[in-house]
Amino acid sequence: MRFFDAEQLRTFVTVVESGSLSAAAPKLFLSPSSVSDQLRKLEERAGVTLLTRGKKGVAPTASGVRLIEYARSILSLNEMALADLRDQTLDGELRLAVTDYFRPQEIAMILRHLRDRYTQLKLHVTVMKSAAIEAEAERDTFDIGLSMRLVPTRGAAPAKAGGRGAVVLRRETLSWVAAPDVAMFPAETLPLVLLPETCSMHQFVVQLLTRRKRAFEIAHSASGVPGLNLALEAGLGVSCLNASAISPGAQALDGATAARWKLPALPAAEFYLLGPRRGESEFIGQARQALAERF
Known part of the structure; x- marks a missing residue:
């Protein structure tokens, strides 16, 4: 009888949760080609196609959906058994x-x-x-x-x-972010979408733009990052976000677009x-x- 390989299952779960091979690769400390190779071997072992691949990433097939919960349970039991033997349980x-x-x-x-x-x-x-x-x-x-x-x-x-x-x-890159239709049309006065003034990111962005003498206005103030992303997707303005906080309905402005908006370079977020x-x-x-x- 053939059994599933735990590392291949971990790769499969991480890819499904990340939405793409490229997004999963750094989380697994593997190259995208190594991730693809592990998925290929897993599908060969399973005898069925587990993922569909497209321009927007990957999605589990019907067989993949069936396997994902088994995979999570197997990985969880694997970790629990090892932790128990090492007396590393948390109670x-x-x-x-x-x-x-x-x-x-x-x-x-x-x-x-x-x-x-x-x-x-x-x-x-x-x-x-x-x-x-x-x-x-x-x-x-x-x-x-x-x-x-x-x-x-x-x-x-x-x-x-x-x-x-x-x-x-x-550590993640920090980017200027907007909805695709907003990004195409730079404004003389930058419409900012930020969290309240107590947010350190808000303070950083305001101070940075003030130093660079870039005209701006607070177009929308959101109570949290999910609300901020909704405001961006609605086209209410431009914000500053770390890579993993950008929602699918918004996009990081590339260098050329940021230059047209007269936006300064940003540090990293740790x-x-x-x-x-x-x-x-x-x-x-x-x-x-x-x-x-x-x-």
């Missing part, structure tokens, strides 16, 4: 604060994986502004904070950001887990390590 309540710019299209699926992986973990998640997460770092508002900072592309992040022991999770507090429990430390591996 307790954890309060997690997450910046609203962190992978908003994927965060629900990530949390579901955590639930499936650590069945005894009671996770309480609060979406907060990065500035608020930093400000509350030494208080008892949450146990672990996942925040964002802006990093010059040629330099390193400030050493103090996140405290000693901060764990960098990922996501990280805040370092441990003094006197932090062993459970919180283990949870931070598990989150770093999962996120």
Whole structure:
């Protein structure tokens, strides 16, 4: 009897959740050609076509839909068995604060994986502004904070950001973003779509454009990233977003388009887990390590 290969299943699940081979490749630390090769081998083993490929990415076939839940269960049981043998199970309540710019299209699926992986973990998640997460770092508002900072592309992040022991999770490009029909017609006064003034991204964008003497107005203020994306898709203006926060209905402006809009270059966005507090429990430390591996 032939069995499924766990790494091929992991690749399949990641591709389905990412929507394309190119988007899944960096998450798997593989080249797109290696991802394609693993999927080909999985389909040969299954004896059926699992994915349809098109210009907009990939989608599971009927057989792929049937396999995806089995694949998730197999991978989850695999991880649970290994963690149990190593006494790495998490049993307790954890309060997690997450910046609203962190992978908003994927965060629900990530949390579901955590639930499936650590069945005894009671996770309480609060979406907060990065500035608020930093400000509350030494208080008892949450146990672990996942925040964002802006990093010059040629330099390193400030050493103090996140405290000693901060764990960098990922770095993403930052782009000017708009709906396709808006991007085609540059405006003399830039219509900005931003979060409220308390948002560090709002403050950064306003200060940057003011320094560059680029005329702008706040065309729309959204309460969170999902609402901001809806405003962009509705054509209400231009915003600044990290790569994983851009919704399918909006697009990053390429260099030529940004130049026509007279928009300045942007730094990178870096996501990280805040370092441990003094006197932090062993459970919180283990949870931070598990989150770093999962996120």
